[in-house]
Amino acid sequence: MKTLKTVIVVTLIIAAGFGANAQLTGTEIVEKAYNRETGDDQTSNLSMTLINRSGAQRIRKIKQFSKDLGEVEKNIMFFLSPADVKNTSFMSWSYDTDQSDDQWIYLPALKKTKRISSDSKSDYFMGSDFTYDDLGDRKLEDDTHKLLREETIDGKACFVVESVSNDDEYMYSKTVTWIIKDNFIGLKKEFYDEDEDLLKILSIKEFKEVSGFLIITNSEMENVQKNHKTSMVLSDVQINTGIPASKFTERMMMRGL
Numbered sequence: 001m002k003t004l005k006t007v008i009v010v011t012l013i014i015a016a017g018f019g020a021n022a023q024l025t026g027t028e029i030v031e032k033a034y035n036r037e038t039g040d041d042q043t044s045n046l047s048m049t050l051i052n053r054s055g056a057q058r059i060r061k062i063k064q065f066s067k068d069l070g071e072v073e074k075n076i077m078f079f080l081s082p083a084d085v086k087n088t089s090f091m092s093w094s095y096d097t098d099q100s101d102d103q104w105i106y107l108p109a110l111k112k113t114k115r116i117s118s119d120s121k122s123d124y125f126m127g128s129d130f131t132y133d134d135l136g137d138r139k140l141e142d143d144t145h146k147l148l149r150e151e152t153i154d155g156k157a158c159f160v161v162e163s164v165s166n167d168d169e170y171m172y173s174k175t176v177t178w179i180i181k182d183n184f185i186g187l188k189k190e191f192y193d194e195d196e197d198l199l200k201i202l203s204i205k206e207f208k209e210v211s212g213f214l215i216i217t218n219s220e221m222e223n224v225q226k227n228h229k230t231s232m233v234l235s236d237v238q239i240n241t242g243i244p245a246s247k248f249t250e251r252m253m254m255r256g257l
Contacts, residue, residue, distance in 0.1 A: 074093050
């Protein structure tokens with residue numbers, strides 16, 4: 001999955017030497033991060049932990065699937081627990097073209113699926129610190145990318161790239177991403193609101209090699225303005241198992257696992 005998908009969600013192996021990397025532009029760096037190989041399909045268990053300002057936690061268990069079909073990448077997740085969200089499902093289709101992402105949510109109490117409108121993309125997903133927009137794919141040309149500097153964090157040499165939205169309607173004025181030089185994983189990302197104040201920080205806590213691919217397995221989104229966090233931990237990750245395309249339909253959302 002590209003970027004968070006991780007959210008579910010989570011982003012984010014292209015190897016290159018330091019000499020070659022030193023000549024890359026901000027756009028080229030982000031393009032390599034966006035195009036980082038993560039397999040044709042992926043299945044995993046996801047533990048989503050919501051942490052409020054007092055430290056109280058709510059844990060949600062999710063089963064998720066993703067598949068790259070060439071011109072479109074499809075993702076679906078099923079909430080398993082607790083009881084108040086059980087059988088809720090969410091699906092996202094991200095396109096390689098200029099077409100905007102399609103997203104749906106199934107609410108079992110209503111027994112129907114609801115399409116997420118473009119006006120709702122800035123809403124927060126299931127009480128987490130990820131918006132619906134965060135769970136989709138950002139197109140390379142949607143932002144202007146600038147290499148700010150090079151910096152080492154957590155012992156990893158990174159490019160620091162600023163991405164400024166080309167769309168006045170986008171909820172973030174800009175983002176700043178620390179991208180690891182040797183594998184192009186986004187290690188940290190800052191999100192700035194419309195007033196250019198820091199809103200959220202996405203931190204990658206762990207990534208592992210699974211079936212020859214580097215997969216982000218532990219990430220945390222912190223809303224610094226609300227003092228709220230969401231932890232996303234993947235387990236039992238399986239790559240290239242041959243998930244059928246028929247898995248990603250509104251019918252399957254209603255049917256569940």
